[in-house]
Amino acid sequence: MSSIIHNISIDCSDTYALAGFWSQVFDCPRQPDDFPGDPEAMLLPPGGPEVLFIAVPEGKAVKNRLHLDLQPADRTRAEEVERLLGIGATLVADQVSPTGGGWVVLADPEGNEFCVLGNAAERAAAAAARAAAAQVAEPA
């Protein structure tokens, strides 16, 4: 068959602090055996996969090659962005399209970029808007 994704690993300076931020993002608890200064910390977000934070000596130097895209559940993208900015994320770039698709690029407290997509309803509405615009643009 194939492999499954066992976990996502995130290199960082402060595993405890960074796990604390992401635990608020996902509303999942810290692991009971994770403490400040630990070389690793772990979270189990609902829906998975496990996220492992690994302390490394080097700092972040360039834009990350891999990043996570988050989809809000019952908040809108805008509401979710406001909430995340309030718990320590920073705004990197607003890439929401005129039809309501796209995403907002944020960074976690250590600068790791991540995107906030539209929720399911926003994504469906944006897809419908794109389809309608494509029909209008098609020659008769």
Added chain:
Amino acid sequence: MYPRIRSISFDCHDTYALAGFWSAVLGYARHPEDAPGEPEGALLPPDDAAPNLFFQRVPEDKVTKNRLHVCLEPADRTRDEEVERVLGLGATMVADRRNADGTGWAVLADPEGNEFCVVRSAGERVTTTTVEDQL
């Protein structure tokens, strides 16, 4: 209530080729609209609730070790068998952290250099008793 991880996104040069590699590794299906030369690509897991993989074309090269990486667990074979399989699919070995006692993992890279790990299968891990030895 709270957001979920919808995708793991990869910046890359060749979305179609890289998605092809990861499709073979994970058994995820290509998005039906994906084609060679497209600026974006996606892979869909069999379980719709699991994150998908998203590939977006960027002009810049990878220049340093990735800050995020995925760790893979073989579903139906040993870690060592899975390492051989992914090497055959186009992965390269970056750092072999497999120990003589059978513990540990292998650090590999996909065809565009993105590091990923292959850890022991669930069956191989149950033979270990140390709490720290999670991988």
